[in-house]
Amino acid sequence: MTTTRFRDSARYWRTPLMPGADLLTAEYHDHTFTPHWHDAYTIPVIEAGAEMYQYRGSRYVAEAGSVPIINPGELHTGSRAMDEGWRYRVLYAPVDYLQQLAEDIAGSTQPLPWFDAGVIRDIDLAQRLSHAHRLLEANSDALAAHAAMLDALSTLLVRYGRTRPDALQEAAGDNRVSVMQDLLSSELAAPVTLAELADAVALSPFHAARLFTRATGLAPHAWRNQIRLQRALAPLRAGVSVTEVAAASGFADQSHFTRHFRRMFGVPPGRWQGA
Structure with missing residues (x-):
């Protein structure tokens, strides 16, 4: 059986519903991301294929239906993990946006949200994030798109949000x-x-x-x-x-x-x- 190889194609875009955020719809085969970081939370949803990445000294493989989240300021790479490559959608969420959402959920001041290293395998969360991303990209129903993104990100925070470990803060200090x-x-x-x-x-x-x-x-x-x-x-x-x-x-x-x-x-x- 033959499979279709993904091509290197990427589209960055923005929405007034999330000021300061960048969004990406892309597929990659040959492209390799060298070690880098983002000032925002990197929240990808793998829709097809699989991506391999180095993060915090370990190698991970994120397959379709997974969410390989990266914390702001943390070094990581990216490349294909299978012959076909991978297709995904990514939200680069500003730090202040996600922290404010965490405080809105808790109803009180909260520390900076942090996420454990590793691939989040949660089909429900992946579907919520992908659905919200598609609605934002379609730009046809702002009310539905904004509500879907708040639902997806609040689900992410409630299920997987942590506090940054003291050891990481000390290493950076x-x-x-x-x-x-x-x-x-x-x-x-x-x-x-x-x-x-x-x-x-x-x-x-x-x-x-x-x-x-x-x-x-x-x-x-x-x-x-x-x-x-x-x-x-x-x-x-x-x-x-x-x-x-x-x-x-x-x-x-x-x-x-x-x-x-x-x-x-x-x-x-x-x-x-x-x-």
Whole structure:
């Protein structure tokens, strides 16, 4: 029996019903997502095929009907887990949106929602998320779409929402790492050397690089590129040209920016901006 191979095709789009959110409808076969993170909660629903991804030091496979959620700021990858590839829908939900929803559900102040590593296998939840995503994309009945998304996300929070473990908070709290991150992110177009990072935290370049990579999962230059890409999103949304955004973000040229952007988002910046 022959099976149809998915093609690399992705469409980013947005809706006024969820300000600040990005939504993605896509299928992939050849594309591989290099290690990256998002500032938002990544909430995918696998509709066909299967995706393999690395997350928190482990490898996972998410098959059709599953929800492989990723917390904001956490490093992960993505690639096909079977010959055909995979098709999915993704909601990149802003942190403040999901936290406010958690507080609305509880009727009181709540800590930041957090989700355990691993694939959520809950057909009912997957169907709710997929249904809401399709209604938002159709853009024909705002009332029904908004209600469906609130239903899906509240179901996710009630069934699987947790509090961020203390161990993860402590690992991210090393002051020396914070000092290096501040240096790397303050002037993105200005050159920064490893020696400068090391001097700022009174370490050798070797130990500074090792501490940074152990804490963040990325080498300093790769982490800086991720910050550049995240900060590029706002001006792209505002209609600033890709060339201007690339230069302001500190990339050597537009092709360099486009190459890194596509590895992270699966589409070139011009197409992402067109959403």
